[in-house]
Amino acid sequence: AESSGLFSPRTWELSTFRPEVARMNPTQGLLVKDLNQAGGLGISTWESEQEPKDLGFDSKIDHRVVQERIDGEAIGVTFLSSSHGSIALGCTEAWPPQTHPWGSYIYHGSIGPVSLSRVEWAVLDGFAERVACHANWLGLWQADFIRKNDRWYLLEINPRWTASMELLD
Numbered sequence: 001a002e003s004s005g006l007f008s009p010r011t012w013e014l015s016t017f018r019p020e021v022a023r024m025n026p027t028q029g030l031l032v033k034d035l036n037q038a039g040g041l042g043i044s045t046w047e048s049e050q051e052p053k054d055l056g057f058d059s060k061i062d063h064r065v066v067q068e069r070i071d072g073e074a075i076g077v078t079f080l081s082s083s084h085g086s087i088a089l090g091c092t093e094a095w096p097p098q099t100h101p102w103g104s105y106i107y108h109g110s111i112g113p114v115s116l117s118r119v120e121w122a123v124l125d126g127f128a129e130r131v132a133c134h135a136n137w138l139g140l141w142q143a144d145f146i147r148k149n150d151r152w153y154l155l156e157i158n159p160r161w162t163a164s165m166e167l168l169d
Contacts, residue, residue, distance in 0.1 A: 001154040004127035072148030086128035
């Protein structure tokens with residue numbers, strides 16, 4: 001991401017996270033993300049007074065991270081990689097998250113396509129080339145970002161068909 005001119009939210013493994021960091025970032029906030037979940041399941045807000053042990057942390061089986069929350073537009077970008085190169089095909093914007101009994105953030109659908117500037121398309125095409133070359137991928141794949149002002153923050157890469165691809169199709 002960084003070599004493409006993109007950013008990443010600061011992220012800590014739950015086992016190494018120091019709760020005083022949460023108290024130092026009251027405006028942005030922090031999220032707890034379960035890396036074994038999809039569609040927003042397993043994402044919750046870090047409460048400033050919490051300790052990892054309050055979350056039932058078990059270092060042998062835990063796959064959670066604490067991540068800086070970035071407010072902005074949640075954008076999903078679909079890419080195509082082939083032996084001829086990689087390009088960004090289109091993007092959608094996720095509907096705003098709503099509180100859900102299973103967690104704070106659940107994917108509720110997307111709208112799109114979303115218009116981008118030529119500079120944004122060029123950055124995303126460069127990102128696609130780097131990811132596909134590094135991972136040796138061919139085919140359709142997708143990445144989720146937060147776009148805040150002129151900065152793009154990579155949240156995750158999905159090496160599979162995603163729900164937002166239906167809109168672009």
